[in-house]
Amino acid sequence: MDYKDTLLMPKTDFPMRGNLPNKEPKMQEEWLENQVYEKGLKKTEGKPLFILHDGPPYANGDIHIGHAENKVLKDMINRFKSMNGYHVPYVPGWDTHGLPIEQALTKKGVNRKKYSVAEFRKLCADYALEQVDRQKHQFMRLGVRGDWENPYITLKKEYEAEQIKVFGDMTKKGYIYKDKKTVYWSPSSESALAEAEIEYQDKRSPSIFVAFKVKDGKSVLNGDEEMVIWTTTPWTIPANVGISVNPGFQYSIVKVADRKFIVASELVASLAEEFEWENPEIFKTVIGRELENVVCSHPFYDRESLVVLGDHVTLDAGTGCVHTAPGHGEDDYFIGKKYGLPILCPVDEKGVMTSEAPGFEGVFYDKANKPVTDKLKEDEALLKLNFITHSYPHDWRTKKPVIFRATEQWFASIKDFREELLQAVRNVKWLPGWGETRLFNMVRDREDWCISRQRIWGVPIPAFYGEDGAPIITDETIAHVSNLFREHGSNVWFEWDAKDLLPEGFTSEHSPNGVFKKEVDIMDVWFDSGSSHQAVLEARDYLRRPADIYLEGSDQYRGWFNSSLSTSVAISGEAPYKQVISHGFALDGEGRKMSKSIGNVIDPIKVMKQLGADIIRLWVASVDYTADARVSNDILKQVAEVYRKVRNTLRFMLGNLNDFKPEHEVKIEDMSELDQYMMVKLNHLIDKSLKAYNDYQFLTVYNTIHNYCTIDLSSLYMDVAKDALYTEPANSLRRRSIQTVLYKTLTALTKLLSPIIPHTAEEVWQYTPGAAEEYVQLADMPTTEVVPNADNIEEKWDKLIDVRDDVLKALEKARNAKTIGKSLEAAILLYPADRNQSLLSEQQDLDKLFIVSQVEVKGTMNNAPQNAERYDETAVIVKEAEGEKCERCWIVSPTVGEDSEHPELCHSCAETVKNYYA
DSSP: OOGGGOOOOOOOOOOOOOOEEEEEHHHHHHHTTHHHHHHHHTTTTTTTTTOEEEOBBSSOOOHHHHHHHHHHHHHHHHHHHHHHBBBBBOEEEOOOOHHHHHHHHHHTOGGGGSSSSSHHHHHHHHHHHHHHHHHHHHHHHOOOOOOOOOOOEEHHHHHHHHHHHHHHHHHTTTTTEEEEEEEEEEETTEEEOOGGGGGEEEEEEEEEEEEEEEEOOOOOOOOOOEEEEEEEEEGGGGGEEEEEEOOOOOOEEETTTEEEEEEGGGGGHHHHHOOOOSSSSSEEEGGEEEEEEEEOOOOSSSSEEEEEEOOOSSSSSSSSSEEEGGGGGGHHHHHHHHHHOOOOOOBTTTTTBBSSSOOTTTOBGGGGHHHHHHHHHHHHHHEEEEEEEEEEEEETTTTOOOEEEEEEEEEEEGGHHHHHHHHHHHSSSSEEEEEHHHHHHHHTOOEEEOEEEEEESSSSSEEEETTSSOOOOHHHHHHHHHHHHHHHHHTHHHHHHHHHSSTOOOOTTTTTOOOOOOOOOOOOOHHHHHHHHHIIIISSSOOOOOOEEEEEGGGGGTHHHHHHHHHHHHSSSOSEEEEEEEEEOEEESSSOBOOTTTOOOOHHHHHHHHHHHHHHHHHHHHOOOOEEEEEEEHHHHHHHHHHHHHHHHHHHHHTTTOOOGGGGGGGGGSSSSHHHHHHHHHHHHHHHHHHHTTOOOOOHHHHHHHIIIIIIIIIIHHHHHHHHHSSSOOOOOHHHHHHHHHHHHHHHHHHHHHTTTTTHEEEEEEEETTOOOSGGGGSSSOOOOOOTTHHHHHHHHHHHHHHHHHHHHHHHHHHTTTSSGGGEEEEEEEEEEEGGGGHHHHHHOHHHHTTSEEEEEEEEEOOOOSSSSSOOSSSEEEOOOOEEEOTTTTOEETTTOOOOOOSSSHHHHHHHHHTTTO
């Protein structure tokens, strides 16, 4: 007889190989067809609402690995919350306005000048919507679940209408105003920028020291002195109208040959070395405040330069006398306003010098550095020229340097409601915790937000101008424009005349003749996305403000987190979010920034084609997302290996449940102690995983499940249980008890894995016997079950497992020494430590726990023979087991041969086989 036929070997159609790239798209089609997302919402109707508000990615180009990390994190949270008792509608969104789309069309060969503003905007909209559709399918391919048919898109009519309301509400409260100020200006974008759009890069600049001759010393100076300034922007010298000194600093008049220079006293020594002065003599000292209103002459123009007082003057660099051009510096601007200095800005929107800079007109500002320096040298005003490399502000879109430029702009006055903003920051929960400090400091230090842009692809600023030039924004005009945008979209602003955009019969004291103009600037794109709490959370009745979570990359403290907070607090008095979670950036395997030129970019689309979306998702769970995370092909292969181990663990359980039905379940109290111990371990897995999910600690979930599969299941339970599963009678209590543990473990694991690797979890669910729900993602998260006397069982079996670890070491050593082959050929003699003596002496089935044929507990470790291997918990002797090998279970037993009908079998197998054929 072939006894193999009597063994209950694992059977399952669940494949060993995941084949995810082929299976996942088919699954996703099925989920869409069967409306699984909608079924989930239907199932959770009436449960507490949970809103994770999607920060809109920019609609331009394919998604990158950072996008993938972001969307997967959101999806894991939403899937978990949906399975854990919450109603979780998720509305994806896109940011669709701004310069990159204009640039993308230009690169495609679109000649902007051939189109009207409205026509070009239509091309921008069409391009953006193409990108939205493209990215949408890429996000869906990641397995991200949501309302993909009804996303929010910032160019949509209904969104723009709500954004206009936000602008109107802020204006009504006095937070929006127009003024001429010095702002960040990007010549490469030809537009003003907000702080959030600035990044710093190294730049090589000229460093010059310039002498300004005193024209009127105001009885403090003789008039033959020269004030020395320092600047790294020679091109701004034509805009100079003042010199700032600190009122509290002491200044020295230093006589060098036949010239007298004024510099801060503390810097005399270092400057003397810098200028290589020979025998400098301090002629006189004065306090800064005494120099107020001294008049100097501009180095090469027939213009005066007034000495003014400013606390912004420091001794960190320079001379203590600061070149002041109110048209090109923030501090300069404020000091210029205070002293009534002219706000000269001789640079146009393209960065080209204008007629206000005679001699340099038509020269690009950066190219003007050399002719300006040459002119200073010619007029003997240049004391020193060097070149330095320093951190300099750049446009984060074009990566080109920006300048400060005084222009008429629209501003949101952050300082007017700063205390409310700071309190709102305090009321929010932050993960990581440092996020609170970061945003708090940003808000604390922010004065005004420049919200106007000199572009055409964006939401227009809904302001009109009267005949006297005064801006007109009223409740009536805002409501009317909002309604027009809701009906026609914002293109009407560029297609219609001002009078047609105003309410019928509108009048204003600013236009007695009824003649109006409209604003031509658009809003900062951060105002667009920053209005989503109103345009999405408030406008859609099934959502709510504040959202439970905003989750984005750490760069959004200066971006979306910031602009959303400002607009929300301004109009509602509270933050738009209860909690903010931020993640780091994706780096390559060596911790470098990804770059196409280096060739270290990981393309998620390619990874999904090669390995599958579940591997990307598992990678996201495997890293500390709150910090920068490394990803490379090698790292993804390691993740794929972990996936393979988890999949094989699930497959083993499915294979051994092929004849199991839920009605076969054994009550916990009727189980063996080992099975009860595994139920305790399962409870710990569930508790720890659910807590980690609730705390958004996905790395803990990943490690907990991975360790459980590797250590508790593969190395222990499945190793110990498989002999009983294969050789015991099908309906024996022992076998059904083990199957019950495996069934409960399988269903719990599948549910816990569903938010992370939903495709694999659903595949497992299809093969799980008696699965109640159609899809595991529609099931509830697992709950723990009471195990009687759990603490004592766990304490006892933890000790037994420690002993087992020692025995396994001894068996490995014996195998290496060729004393035994397989572990079932071994007999074990134990000499336990005193603390384990009674535990081991009373424990039955130690042979099954150690997977050997015989176990005998002898004396204690103290009287163990010399040849025993000594470990922490016991001393062990490994020898060959006595008896013959059973042809069915492979145990070596003296009972083999005792049964005349089945002499090749041990007593237990002989009885089983007789019953099998009975």
